[in-house]
Amino acid sequence: xxxxxxxxxxxxxxxxxxNEGGLPIGSVLYSPDDDAIxxxxxxxxxxxxxxxxxxxxxxIRNAGRRRDWPQLTLVSTLSPCIMCTGTSLLYRIPxxxxxxxxxxxxxxxxxxxxxxxxxxxxxxxxxxLMKKFVEEKPDLWNEDIGI
Amino acid sequence: xxxxxxxxxxxxxxxxxxNEGGLPIGSVLYSPDDDAIxxxxxxxxxxxxxxxxxxxxxxIRNAGRRRDWPQLTLVSTLSPCIMCTGTSLLYRIPxxxxxxxxxxxxxxxxxxxxxxxxxxxxxxxxxxLMKKFVEEKPDLWNEDIGI
Numbered sequence: 292x293x294x295x296x297x298x299x300x301x302x303x304x305x306x307x308x309x310n311e312g313g314l315p316i317g318s319v320l321y322s323p324d325d326d327a328i329x330x331x332x333x334x335x336x337x338x339x340x341x342x343x344x345x346x347x348x349x350x351i352r353n354a355g356r357r358r359d360w361p362q363l364t365l366v367s368t369l370s371p372c373i374m375c376t377g378t379s380l381l382y383r384i385p386x387x388x389x390x391x392x393x394x395x396x397x398x399x400x401x402x403x404x405x406x407x408x409x410x411x412x413x414x415x416x417x418x419x420l421m422k423k424f425v426e427e428k429p430d431l432w433n434e435d436i437g438i
Numbered sequence: 439x440x441x442x443x444x445x446x447x448x449x450x451x452x453x454x455x456x457n458e459g460g461l462p463i464g465s466v467l468y469s470p471d472d473d474a475i476x477x478x479x480x481x482x483x484x485x486x487x488x489x490x491x492x493x494x495x496x497x498i499r500n501a502g503r504r505r506d507w508p509q510l511t512l513v514s515t516l517s518p519c520i521m522c523t524g525t526s527l528l529y530r531i532p533x534x535x536x537x538x539x540x541x542x543x544x545x546x547x548x549x550x551x552x553x554x555x556x557x558x559x560x561x562x563x564x565x566x567l568m569k570k571f572v573e574e575k576p577d578l579w580n581e582d583i584g585i
Binding site for chain 1: 483487488489490491495498499501502503504505507519520521522523524525527528529530545581583584
């Protein structure tokens with residue numbers, strides 16, 4: 292699968308969450324060995340009342356217990372916050388594909404410091420959906436990032 | 439409540455998990471304003487097959503959606519890993535009380551860099567229980583920290 296196909300799959304997760312009234316942030320985990328998406332997730336903080344349910348955490352949670360983390364790619368529509376970055380670093384995921392960091396700049400420095408391959412795609416559909424949400428529901432968004 | 443009373447409450451969570459066959463790591467969140475524990479949690483990775491279910495993440499999850507994070511104290515029997523550290527930093531929890539870092543040294547530098555009050559208690563009961571578990575089930579423990 293191409294990086295763009297993976298980002299499109301993450302975007303579909305973001306769109307699903309938006310349509311549920313949640314934060315439009317989506318994530319997938321990709322296994323290059325299998326050329327397959329092994330888990331998907333989207334932000335569920337509003338849907339489940341769980342402050343830890345950011346898209347990347349949910350996606351990693353959905354991937355279940357496994358030992359192949361150092362072969363996977365984490366894909367997220369938005370620059371990962373420090374919780375999601377920490378989760379990815381804990382499991383030594385070596386490659387991270389990010390849709391955009393215009394609406395939120397996460398802990399990208401931490402990824403780079405630790406040698407993770409960090410790819411920013413500046414995806415117009417990710418930027419537009421997140422921008423729309425932040426304008427519509429600024430309070431929900433601020434709660435998401437601890438403000 | 440004293441720091442020792444809070445650590446004892448976290449230890450009870452760790453012991454509960456140990457008795458369930460899980461990792462003996464426990465956490466509580468304390469509100470000084472209410473002088474009360476507002477959430478409890480223990481590692482549930484084995485119990486629920488959830489790789490993100492470290493004690494501190496579960497405790498913060500159990501605390502639900504709230505806005506008073508910058509008033510709380512996070513208590514953990516073991517030095518928090520980078521995922522749990524990131525989660526605590528995301529919500530700007532200003533004070534962290536840790537039982538021990540002899541069995542595992544987490545991302546303490548990150549707390550200090552960001553001005554969090556980090557208190558290490560060197561609690562003998564926390565040290566002993568974790569040491570016992572690591573000796574009994576080294577493979578389960580390594581899986582917990584992404585090794």
